[in-house]
Amino acid sequence: MSSDLHAAPWWQQGVIYQIYPRSFQDSNADGIGDLRGIISRLDYLNDGTEKSLGVDAIWLSPCYPSPMSDFGYDISDYTDIDPLFGTLQDFHELLQEAHRRGIKVIMDLVINHTSDQHPWFIESRASKASDKRDWYIWHAGNKGKPPNNWFAGFELKSAWWRDETTQEFYLATFTRHQPEVNWRNAQLKEAMFAVIRFWLEMGVDGYRMDTVNWYLKDELWRNNPWHLQLNPPDLQRHIYDRNRPETHGLCRDIRRLLDSYSERMLVGEIFCDDARLAAEYYGKSDELHLAFNFAFLFQPWSAKHFHHKIVEWENLLPTGCWPNYTLSNHDQPRHYTRYAQGTWSEPRARVAAALLLTLRGTPFLYYGEEIGMANRHIARRELQDPMGKKLWPLLPGRDGARTPMQWDSSPHGGFSFAKPWLPLNPDYPVKNVVGQAGDAQSLFSFYRRLLWLRKKTPALLLGEYRSFATTPHDFLAYQRSYNGESVSVLLNFTRRRLRIHLPQLPTGRVLLSTHRGEGEKVDTAHMELQAYEVLLLA
Ligand code: GLC
Numbered sequence: 349m350s351s352d353l354h355a356a357p358w359w360q361q362g363v364i365y366q367i368y369p370r371s372f373q374d375s376n377a378d379g380i381g382d383l384r385g386i387i388s389r390l391d392y393l394n395d396g397t398e399k400s401l402g403v404d405a406i407w408l409s410p411c412y413p414s415p416m417s418d419f420g421y422d423i424s425d426y427t428d429i430d431p432l433f434g435t436l437q438d439f440h441e442l443l444q445e446a447h448r449r450g451i452k453v454i455m456d457l458v459i460n461h462t463s464d465q466h467p468w469f470i471e472s473r474a475s476k477a478s479d480k481r482d483w484y485i486w487h488a489g490n491k492g493k494p495p496n497n498w499f500a501g502f503e504l505k506s507a508w509w510r511d512e513t514t515q516e517f518y519l520a521t522f523t524r525h526q527p528e529v530n531w532r533n534a535q536l537k538e539a540m541f542a543v544i545r546f547w548l549e550m551g552v553d554g555y556r557m558d559t560v561n562w563y564l565k566d567e568l569w570r571n572n573p574w575h576l577q578l579n580p581p582d583l584q585r586h587i588y589d590r591n592r593p594e595t596h597g598l599c600r601d602i603r604r605l606l607d608s609y610s611e612r613m614l615v616g617e618i619f620c621d622d623a624r625l626a627a628e629y630y631g632k633s634d635e636l637h638l639a640f641n642f643a644f645l646f647q648p649w650s651a652k653h654f655h656h657k658i659v660e661w662e663n664l665l666p667t668g669c670w671p672n673y674t675l676s677n678h679d680q681p682r683h684y685t686r687y688a689q690g691t692w693s694e695p696r697a698r699v700a701a702a703l704l705l706t707l708r709g710t711p712f713l714y715y716g717e718e719i720g721m722a723n724r725h726i727a728r729r730e731l732q733d734p735m736g737k738k739l740w741p742l743l744p745g746r747d748g749a750r751t752p753m754q755w756d757s758s759p760h761g762g763f764s765f766a767k768p769w770l771p772l773n774p775d776y777p778v779k780n781v782v783g784q785a786g787d788a789q790s791l792f793s794f795y796r797r798l799l800w801l802r803k804k805t806p807a808l809l810l811g812e813y814r815s816f817a818t819t820p821h822d823f824l825a826y827q828r829s830y831n832g833e834s835v836s837v838l839l840n841f842t843r844r845r846l847r848i849h850l851p852q853l854p855t856g857r858v859l860l861s862t863h864r865g866e867g868e869k870v871d872t873a874h875m876e877l878q879a880y881e882v883l884l885l886a
Pocket residue numbers: 418421422458522558559617619678679
């Protein structure tokens with residue numbers, strides 16, 4: 349292997365797998381996933397052999413103590429584990445067991461807000477004279493009214509909540525139970541930096557940073573302009589409550605802290621529909637290592653749309669910055685369902701997987717996508733997500749993407765011996781890990797092949813990206829090249845057979861395909877792609 353390959357950091361070469369701890373594996377029959385459950389499934393993720401999925405890192409959604417108003421995104425103690433998930437000792441063991449298998453561990457860092465049960469907030473709200481008053485965002489309001497029109501998206505109400513004790517408003521733009529901290533306060537900053545150090549000292553490999561573009565707010569408390577938007581849904585342009593320029597200074601400070609440890613990484617959620625804004629959080633390679641690119645979460649099934657998003661992202665990133673792609677996460681409907689089309693749903697999932705895993709950039713997988721887990725319809729009485737409860741039936745909420753992992757066909761899908769906190773998708777008896785692991789033609793086997801092929805193919809890990817077609821309609825065709833070696837990727841986005849003529853596409857042999865045998869020679873001067881064919885040529 350070339351020296352660059354050794355020089356490239358793990359998070360550029362690796363595939364990162366998001367685990368929603370509540371839903372991955374329950375070890376003590378309370379119907380809720382936990383850390384010991386995750387430990388017991390590490391071999392599934394990567395046991396060093398091609399029998400396992402082969403991911404390189406896991407990102408755990410929050411497992412800190414929390415009243416669970418937003419299922420852990422409301423933290424009441426930053427330096428412990430919630431008893432529902434286990435103990436700090438369990439976490440140590442998870443870290444050790446993951447590292448033993450070469451799997452990195454990334455924690456969720458939720459530092460824009462705490463729980464209203466966090467001791468800091470309890471102290472802050474107790475009196476205007478409290479030492480910690482200024483650790484949160486308080487405002488006296490205007491004649492008993494909130495100071496501006498900022499909006500709490502999960503509550504469909506003003507984001508300013510009047511507190512009885514002091515008759516002032518605190519700011520919380522998710523649920524009212526998630527008061528936002530004041531990053532302009534030096535002591536708060538110091539306390540949060542101690543939190544960041546705590547887990548780094550323990551050996552975690554980095555952080556997924558929650559809601560980065562929320563960190564700082566306008567000091568003049570100006571109103572946002574109203575603006576209705578459907579995908580993702582929103583009512584305002586967030587000029588003053590998010591995306592403040594000062595946030596970049598804070599990101600640089602956090603980056604410096606991370607860089608004082610070796611090989612740690614930051615990936616941040618910049619929730620917006622503007623890739624330009626997200627790209628800004630890479631700074632000059634001195635802010636986040638990766639700023640999530642959420643473009644694929646909102647793309648219709650169209651080669652053209654995907655192509656535009658890829659080119660846009662490649663062009664936006666500052667030199668030296670590394671792309672990333674995501675098809676699904678815990679906040680959006682699963683892509684298997686977004687792109688479902690009867691019997692073509694699974695062929696489409698293969699095309700999507702091949703795209704995600706062959707583009708230039710770090711792929712993020714969401715647990716269960718490797719077996720084609722679908723979004724579950726959640727009845728109103730089954731709703732758990734606070735946002736879903738509030739916005740039902742306007743929006744279904746996020747529970748449908750958080751159902752338990754489908755391990756096998758036993759009652760509760762091998763997830764638990766008890767009734768799970770959210771119902772399993774009813775398709776679990778026919779769609780599960782055990783069934784697919786033993787079937788060479790399954791979606792899981794396809795993911796597995798892609799992941800292991802990636803590992804041993806420098807062009808796929810680090811190669812440059814070049815598109816063969818400038819305005820593709822039905823298919824994507826691109827090349828990844830590294831040190832004189834190239835892999836060509838062809839993806840048919842339609843159910844039609846396509847005759848392809850791309851003069852620059854070199855003739856080659858099949859590395860991996862949904863329709864052809866490995867090693868088969870392909871004459872690219874006269875070729876056809878079958879319906880939803882994935883073809884990798886070298
Ligand atoms: C992020 C998380 C989401 C959470 C919100 C508030 O968007 O991904 O799950 O509800 O932040 O913390």
